[in-house]
Amino acid sequence: MATDDKEVLAGVGPRLRVLRRARGTTLAALAAATGLTTSTLSRLENGRLRPTLEQLLPLARAHGVTLDELVAAPLTGDPRIHLRPVRRSGLVMVPLTRRAGGIQAYKVIHPPAGRAPTMNLQTHEGYEWFYVLNGQVRFVLGERELRLGPGEAAEFDTRLPHWIGSAGSELAELLALFGAQGERAHLSASAG
Missing domain, CATH: 2.60.120.10 (Jelly Rolls)
Known part of the structure; x- marks a missing residue:
């Protein structure tokens, strides 16, 4: 995996924590909504566990964000503005x-x-x-x-x-x- 990819994945944990806290959601409530354990969620947020696609999909749904937003994917050169009402x-x-x-x-x-x-x-x-x-x-x-x-x-x-x-x-x-x-x-x- 390239260094850039490792940096992108390393930033997921802090973003997950910020999203959860901004919504006022507990780890237990998020675990119930995603089917992930509170232990897994805690390790993801603290960067002790590298996220997998199977974990990121329910987390993105629960937080109401796209996968690109969740992982802060680098721009692909698409000039369109993706509108979010x-x-x-x-x-x-x-x-x-x-x-x-x-x-x-x-x-x-x-x-x-x-x-x-x-x-x-x-x-x-x-x-x-x-x-x-x-x-x-x-x-x-x-x-x-x-x-x-x-x-x-x-x-x-x-x-x-x-x-x-x-x-x-x-x-x-x-x-x-x-x-x-x-x-x-x-x-x-x-x-x-």
Whole structure:
């Protein structure tokens, strides 16, 4: 086995421990979910046992990650972004950027108005820009309420009370840019 492969496998144990602790799961609960013994799980996490595929498959399933993520497999040169939707408060958010900090891009899918969570104005640091891809959007910003359709966009300071949701009986799909430090979206045209 090449040195790189040994390094990849050596990093599995600490990743397993971090994943388990982040989920607040005990070794006993993980053992019940995977069919592995607590002793085996402990030795894997401590690096005293080299993981096998038969052990990694149920662990990846239990933690909700791919095998590549679990072993931190090196990139294969695939330029595609493999999107992992996040479901939160009835929304589906698909991150389109991978880097930490700076402006983050998301595709956001709001459920139809009848199935959406109740309107709850929120405030937080940052600046947001969104573009309606599909459906009708109800956008509340402070005392104002706007309806936006496909091809329309809004930009606002998220310190103002706001809420975004579907305004119709169909899903509303948005492309959203968010800057936690208040970065604004800037468009520029080259002189020419």
